[in-house]
Each structure stands twice: as structure tokens, then as C-alpha cells.
Amino acid sequence: MELRQLKYFIGVAEELHFGNAARHLFISQPALSQQIRLLEADLGVELFVGISRTKLHKVELTEAGKVFLLDAKHILQLTDKAVRSARQVGAKQQVINLGVFKLILPERVMGMLELFSAHFPLVEIKLVELPNPVQVQTSIANDQIDLGLSVLPLVCEGLIATQYTQADYTILINKDHHLAGVKAVMLTQLKKEKWIDHGPEAGLFYGQLEEVCRQAGFHRESNIAQYVPSFDLLKSMVRSGKGIAFIPASLDLRQEPNLVSMPIINANGTPFKEIVIKHVLIHKSEQPSPLVQALSGLLKLQIRQNF
Known part of the structure; x- marks a missing residue:
């Protein structure tokens, strides 16, 4: 009998459904059924009512299964406790x-x-x-x-x-920017903009961003107004109207009422996915x-x- 078989048994006993249990346990249903049969063979008893399983497609615990379920949960609880204890002792001063x-x-x-x-x-x-x-x-x-x-x-x-x-790129702009009222922007709309960036050494995908801008018809690098070392400075520069910036869509702007994160779309209206962080x-x-x-x-x- 293996610990994983106990986990599988508990999963089926709690779901009372092999398919649902298999999905939650990240195992195929045939493999789960096989492990339950092996566990029953090892114990020498049926844990689930056989007739219901085969003919009625129902899952029901036998009396032996109900008793075993309590002990199986206790065994796994003791195992988890042993693991935690070993980790705590072994992790001291690490x-x-x-x-x-x-x-x-x-x-x-x-x-x-x-x-x-x-x-x-x-x-x-x-x-x-x-x-x-x-x-x-x-x-x-x-x-x-x-x-x-x-x-x-x-x-x-x-x-x-x-x-x-992972995160997509968006465009960070000031709330007073002329594009602030649109739902999304295309890179071709940004040809005349000034930019704020982290620079070639620290900036995420600096070269790739330059390439997609060139494909959109402009050289962003020559229009970069300021390189900054942090997101806080980048937000401050954009907030003051010094330029716009590429940012991860996951950047939290909930405390930034003067900034807007604009999704980028392709010419056909699909989301911009050429570069994903x-x-x-x-x-x-x-x-x-x-x-x-x-x-x-x-x-x-x-x-x-x-x-």
C-alpha cells in the first residue's frame, strides 16, 4: 500500500465520482480506477460497492470503506505533520x-x-x-x-x-493624453510620441520593443526623452507629461488616478502578443x-x- 493510493482513495470517497476525482488529482480516470483496484486487492476487501460502480455508474462506500476512510485521513495527517516537523528541524539556521x-x-x-x-x-x-x-x-x-x-x-x-x-505589454500614458479616451491603441498611432524607458541594460526586451516599433514605422529609441532606473520614476515622468512608456499590464495603478494603462492591439483588432513577459x-x-x-x-x- 502506497501513500498515493490513500490520497486517490480519499479523493474518490470525497467526490463519490471517479471522473471528478481524477481531474482534481491530476491523473487519468483509468489509472485512478486501477490504483483503487490494487489498493482493494492489497487490503483484501472492497472499499466501494462493486455493483453500483459497474452497473449503476454510482460510487458508494462499503462499510469497510467508511471505516478505512477515517483511518486513511488520519494516516495522511500524521504524514503531513511528520513532513512539517522534519522541514522545521532541517531548516533551522538555513x-x-x-x-x-x-x-x-x-x-x-x-x-x-x-x-x-x-x-x-x-x-x-x-x-x-x-x-x-x-x-x-x-x-x-x-x-x-x-x-x-x-x-x-x-x-x-x-x-x-x-x-x-506572465503579462502582456501595455502603454502607460497621462490621463490628459489625447489617446486617453480610446479603448486600445495601435503602435502606428505612437510615431510622434516621446518615451520614458529603463534603458538597454535594465529594460525588459528593449531590443524586441525597438524592433516592433520599427515594424510600425518609427524608431522609438531616438524619441526616448529619459532613461529611469525604477517604475516609480517612470510613473512620475509619465504623470508629469514627459512621455509615454511600455509597461507590464500587471503594474498596479490603483493608486494612480492620473495614469492610464492602454491595451495594445494589432491592425486587425487582435491583442498585441508579439512580446509576452x-x-x-x-x-x-x-x-x-x-x-x-x-x-x-x-x-x-x-x-x-x-x-
Whole structure:
């Protein structure tokens, strides 16, 4: 008998439906049915009423199944407690150096820290701000940091990236801008605009953004009025009317009544998807520490639970 079989059994017992349980357990229905049969064979008893399962397409626990359900839940609770206890003891005095590309939004960083601290409260997370995505990757490759929050693509070998979210680009404008009243903008409408940007070194996809603007008929780079090191300064410059800017659609503007985030559309009215910002957690692929593997695994588990 395996722990996963207990999880499968509990899943079916709670759903009373093999199809629904299979979807929630991320397993195919035939594989789930097979594991339940193996568990019943190992126990030597039927956990679900056989006639109902085969003829009436109903799922009903036998008396033995009802008793086993209580004990199975208790076993898994004890297992989870043992795992937490082992993690807490093993995590004492452990430190993880988390490199963060400086333009990652603060709420993304806080969300990751909250996820880690909820499961590993004794692990100390030291944040290291780095100027660009490449520096995050090289720092991991050179063992200067353990994990990194950055964006794709990967340019260094020997790294693993787990994507946890993505964002489209939008255009940030002042509320008094002449385009502020439209629902969406095309890049061809922005030929005469002044721009605010983070610059070629720190800016996300700087070269790719230049290329899509050239395809739209203008050279944005020659119209950049100011390079700024942070989103706060970028918002301030746009707010004061010094220019417009490319920003991630996820940038929080709820406290910015004087700023508007304009969706970008193509000439045919479809959303602009030529450049998508893919946020990732990165670590080395070769012999990561158990703690690094556990933290990365937490993120993967959360992603599965959200879909």
C-alpha cells in the first residue's frame, strides 16, 4: 500500500465520482480506477460497492470503506505533520539567497516570500537585487545565489526555470493624453510620441520593443526623452507629461488616478502578443540542494492547484 493510493482513495470517497476525482488529482480516470483496484486487492476487501460502480455508474462506500476512510485521513495527517516537523528541524539556521531582477514588481516578490515562509518559516530568505535578467542567471550559474526571480528567456546553460505567471505589454500614458479616451491603441498611432524607458541594460526586451516599433514605422529609441532606473520614476515622468512608456499590464495603478494603462492591439483588432513577459523562478539543474528543490516544488504545486 502506497501513500498515493490513500490520497486517490480519499479523493474518490470525497467526490463519490471517479471522473471528478481524477481531474482534481491530476491523473487519468483509468489509472485512478486501477490504483483503487490494487489498493482493494492489497487490503483484501472492497472499499466501494462493486455493483453500483459497474452497473449503476454510482460510487458508494462499503462499510469497510467508511471505516478505512477515517483511518486513511488520519494516516495522511500524521504524514503531513511528520513532513512539517522534519522541514522545521532541517531548516533551522538555513539561508537562501534569492536574486531578484530589480524590475520585478514588488507584489510578485512578496507573493513568493509569503509562499516560502508559510511552509518553511525558519528559513531565512536574503534578497539580492540585480540589475538585469542576465545577471540573475549568471549569479545562479556561478553559485553566488541559490534561486532567482527573473523573466525568460534563459541565456545561461545548466538552469531550470519554472514559469509562474506572465503579462502582456501595455502603454502607460497621462490621463490628459489625447489617446486617453480610446479603448486600445495601435503602435502606428505612437510615431510622434516621446518615451520614458529603463534603458538597454535594465529594460525588459528593449531590443524586441525597438524592433516592433520599427515594424510600425518609427524608431522609438531616438524619441526616448529619459532613461529611469525604477517604475516609480517612470510613473512620475509619465504623470508629469514627459512621455509615454511600455509597461507590464500587471503594474498596479490603483493608486494612480492620473495614469492610464492602454491595451495594445494589432491592425486587425487582435491583442498585441508579439512580446509576452514570462516570469520565472530559476535554479541550477545540477545537484540543487534539497531545500532549493523543496522551494521550487512548492511553486510547482501552487501552479497545479491554481489550474
